[in-house]
Amino acid sequence: MPDPIYLDHAATTPVRPEVLEAMMPFYGPRFGNPSSVHRWGREARTALDEARERLGRCLGATPDEICFTSGGTEADNIAILGAWRARRDEGRTAVVTTPIEHKAVLASVHEAAREGAEERLCAMTNAGVVDLESYQSLVRSDTAIATVMWINNEIGTIQPIAELVQIAKSVGALFHTDAVQAFGKVDVDARTIPFDVLSISGHKIGAPKGIGAVYIRRGTVVAPLFFGGEQDRGRRPGTENVAAAVGLARAAELAVAEREQHWDRLEQLRDRLEQSILAKVPDAVIHGRDARERAPHIVNVSVPGTDSESMLMALDLRGIGCSAGSACQSGSITPSHVLSAIGVSPELASSAIRMSIGSLTTDACIDRVADVFPALVNKARGMGAAVPAHAS
Numbered sequence: 001m002p003d004p005i006y007l008d009h010a011a012t013t014p015v016r017p018e019v020l021e022a023m024m025p026f027y028g029p030r031f032g033n034p035s036s037v038h039r040w041g042r043e044a045r046t047a048l049d050e051a052r053e054r055l056g057r058c059l060g061a062t063p064d065e066i067c068f069t070s071g072g073t074e075a076d077n078i079a080i081l082g083a084w085r086a087r088r089d090e091g092r093t094a095v096v097t098t099p100i101e102h103k104a105v106l107a108s109v110h111e112a113a114r115e116g117a118e119e120r121l122c123a124m125t126n127a128g129v130v131d132l133e134s135y136q137s138l139v140r141s142d143t144a145i146a147t148v149m150w151i152n153n154e155i156g157t158i159q160p161i162a163e164l165v166q167i168a169k170s171v172g173a174l175f176h177t178d179a180v181q182a183f184g185k186v187d188v189d190a191r192t193i194p195f196d197v198l199s200i201s202g203h204k205i206g207a208p209k210g211i212g213a214v215y216i217r218r219g220t221v222v223a224p225l226f227f228g229g230e231q232d233r234g235r236r237p238g239t240e241n242v243a244a245a246v247g248l249a250r251a252a253e254l255a256v257a258e259r260e261q262h263w264d265r266l267e268q269l270r271d272r273l274e275q276s277i278l279a280k281v282p283d284a285v286i287h288g289r290d291a292r293e294r295a296p297h298i299v300n301v302s303v304p305g306t307d308s309e310s311m312l313m314a315l316d317l318r319g320i321g322c323s324a325g326s327a328c329q330s331g332s333i334t335p336s337h338v339l340s341a342i343g344v345s346p347e348l349a350s351s352a353i354r355m356s357i358g359s360l361t362t363d364a365c366i367d368r369v370a371d372v373f374p375a376l377v378n379k380a381r382g383m384g385a386a387v388p389a390h391a392s
């Protein structure tokens with residue numbers, strides 16, 4: 001069998017060799033606790049401070065605006081619940097979001113609602129973009145925080161963050177964006193777009209799993225979710241993951257330096273993949289393709305008459321790793337909340353496959369997928385009549 005093809009870069013990415021190299025000393029001789037006063041501690045403290053400063057520079061932020069977390073999920077929780085809890089006593093009781101957010105955001109908003117917030121879900125266009133009129137009508141002077149993801153992880157649509165921030169600011173609401181899929185793809189700079197809080201995750205950009213960061217604009221108060229030590233000025237207590245923070249800073253620097261070149265490469269590969277699929281499977285539907293702005297790394301395709309689970313297994317048997325959009329829970333694929341929110345019928349949504357391109361993807365990968373995918377579609381459709389009704 002030819003080399004396997006990883007087409008799931010939106011789920012996670014391999015750790016870059018440069019990142020691993022930067023991290024290694026902190027698993028060896030430079031093992032100190034940054035809170036210790038002796039030389040080992042001071043050495044770790046210096047490395048952590050430097051990582052904070054370097055990551056800050058990648059985001060147009062100062063070091064005090066960077067809070068390291070265990071990943072994107074924790075960053076989203078701190079941003080949303082922290083902002084809500086800090087503001088609820090001001091009479092700002094509404095939290096505005098969209099129905100296409102990552103579960104980390106949706107669940108944080110639900111938790112705020114359980115604590116008394118009014119949850120408002122913005123309408124979406126069928127192209128997968130926030131309906132600005134709906135957003136404007138929901139974000140009001142009673143709004144604590146509005147949270148809208150920058151790039152959607154299932155369909156790759158890009159939201160008009162600059163406009164959404166402006167609207168939130170005009171009524172005194174905080175604005176948070178989950179930029180986990182956006183960082184390294186679009187220009188994420190706190191100096192050009194005045195978002196208040198922003199989440200990133202290491203393992204989507206070539207750093208390890210289990211590290212991320214939340215940007216908190218200077219002057220913005222976010223209540224802590226954890227209690228303990230004074231680390232990160234009490235915003236996120238617990239002994240810092242020095243090695244991973246150093247790795248995240250290195251990965252972020254590489255992502256920023258290579259961003260435009262990376263975008264062009266991914267976009268070319270994506271267009272080739274889409275064109276070849278549509279040429280051989282003309283009734284395939286690519287979700288989010290009508291958005292004015294799209295990420296270059298995500299292709300979410302439905303083929304009527306097939307189903308995600310069987311297609312994913314058939315692709316995997318041929319060495320091609322894709323996903324069903326949202327990660328499956330306990331092995332079974334539930335219909336995507338994102339596709340349903342943008343008006344895709346349950347039948348069409350049940351055949352959705354997400355292919356996400358990245359550093360491991362080459363032209364040869366795309367060519368093979370362009371051969372295998374249509375063949376599997378034909379097989380699935382041909383077998384449709386012969387196979388008894390789905391047994392599960």
Ligand SMILES: *Cc1c(COP(=O)(O)O)cnc(C)c1O
Binds near residue numbers: 071203210
């Ligand atoms: C992966 C992802 C997350 C979660 O990040 P983790 O570091 O895995 O917790 C959040 N939001 C989006 C958009 C993601 O793609």
